[in-house]
Amino acid sequence: LYTEIRPRSNAGFLLDVIAQCFLSEHSLRILDYGAGSGKLREYLSSHLNISNYDPFNPLFNSLPKEKYDIVFSSEVIEHVPN
Numbered sequence: 001l002y003t004e005i006r007p008r009s010n011a012g013f014l015l016d017v018i019a020q021c022f023l024s025e026h027s028l029r030i031l032d033y034g035a036g037s038g039k040l041r042e043y044l045s046s047h048l049n050i051s052n053y054d055p056f057n058p059l060f061n062s063l064p065k066e067k068y069d070i071v072f073s074s075e076v077i078e079h080v081p082n
Contacts, residue, residue, distance in 0.1 A: 007039035010074050014040075015047060018070075031068040034076035035060050 014030075022028060028049060032040050035052035038060060044050050051068075052060040056079075 003037065004039065006074070007036075008043060010040055010072070011043035014044065014072055018048070028069040029066065030070045030072060031064060031066075033071050033073040034079070040072070040074075 018028065030044075030048055030050040032038075032050060032052050033054075035041065035054040036057065038052050038054075038057070041050045041052050051064060051066070053062075053064055054060040055063075
């Protein structure tokens with residue numbers, strides 16, 4: 001589930017929500033908080049402006065300083081100690 005199925009499913013879900021709730025989805029800045037392997041961004045980068053953050057992945061562990069319109073987080077809360 002982690003490597004392909006969940007990111008692909010989340011990408012479809014996120015695209016549907018954005019299409020139904022926002023008029024101009026291409027100008028939205030989105031952060032995938034808890035990005036894991038970064039697959040969600042791979043699936044969505046041609047459609048949306050999306051960035052990754054994941055403290056457990058050295059590729060994405062720099063805490064972003066930008067502001068985002070949407071912060072997407074899936075399967076993350078159970079890993080936060082505080």
